[in-house]
Amino acid sequence: MNALYVRVSTDDQARKGYSLNDQIAACRNHLLAMDHTGIKEYIDDGYSGEYLERPGLDKLRSDLQNGIIKIVAIYDPDRLSRNLTNQLIIADEIEKTGARITFVTGDYDSSPEGRLFFSMKGAISAYEKSKIRERTSRGRRAKATQGKIVSNAHPFGYDWDKKNSMYVINEEASKTIQFIYHLCIHQGYGSRRITLELARLGIVGTNNRPLSICTVSRILTKEMYHGQHYLFKQRTCKTGQNSREIKDNPPEAWIPVTIPAIITREMWESAQLQIQRNKKLATRNNKHNYLLRGLLHCALCGRSMTAYARTAKRKNGSDKIYYYYSCISKESNTYAVNGTSCQCRRIPVEDLEQAVWQCLVTLATAKDHLQEYLLTNTNFSYSQQITNLHAIQIELKKKKINTLRWYQENLIDSETVERELQTLNKELATIHHNISELRTVLEKTNQLVTSPTDLITAKTFAEKRSVLLKLSYRIFAVRLNDSFEFYIEK
């Protein structure tokens, strides 16, 4: 539906072309000329343009709000109001409802008043918006400058005191936080290990759920836990109609707010140092070559074993790295959290690798076992193995997509997604690694079959690894007190 709005004051009646009927006719013709039919009339007879309270205008504004009007024809802006600001406000209001204004006086658009009107129209709505924004952000900053928290971000460890706009320590959670710092500073644990340890001890966070790695990592890094909190560290910027981006503010824009401390500043600093040290060690650990990666299984539960490194402190306080193979159920959060962790223990990498390699060399050297142990593998197809791995890869990727979809549909919460994705990504990384290794072997030793000589003469890591991949035996291992046992399965 389209509308025409006409207004006459008592003074206007005498002016030529301004009578009620003249205006109605002009607006009607104007709309019809543009092919707009279905015209509803809004009439204010005998009302001054000084005030906005007019029955016809009120009705028009309410119909506009209800979205039933597409185009509003008006003789000239003067009909809306005598005052430019009010003209602009109404024009802005009309256009915000999605409707369009059209003025009958054709030359209005190009007249000086018209140009001013249209350039001011855009300016005034931008001005109003920024004014509102400034008022609110100024209010928020003022609140923060008075040492108050602007809005509750629900950080772990604190409850919300609404009356004073301040965080108060949650006693139970604060004990967990102190324990987390203890594990980091005195045991050298990283977030992942701390998370596992908390799950093992049955220590939970809010809503009785196990703490996630992300939460633990935040607890270890956020300065707020030693009492120094900063507000306005980030701001949200509008980047499109419905998109927003979070940007960092420069430090001079931050507002410090003191909150109750759960740990001391010294503890926080020691933790930061330990996190730095762990990071350095982690980079070194990534470079470590594990001979039995992907071939090893837990003899107790049959799950695969993963390789990892952990640091421990020497008596003189320096760090030492220990490498271990460990049943995946002990290292994956999914297993640990569900409480189905295997009872097996970790096996030192070097000892196990040496023993397994020694055993294979012995077998290869003993002539009578030779045929049985090595030649059974002549028909082994690498490409088949790669195909199998590819199939698993596809399954895992599907799982990943499903997990994300469930999350989007609110079927699972963010912590579960996080855990699931971590496990899936870990498995995918291992498979990816194994596929690329198999490919290399396939290319290099295309028609070669492992001979006992290959095994006996293999000296470097690459040579040994290549022989092992070609044999593709499954090795099962378990730790017993101070020693370990293993068996090799073809």
Ligand SMILES: [Zn+2]
């Ligand atoms: Zn196990």
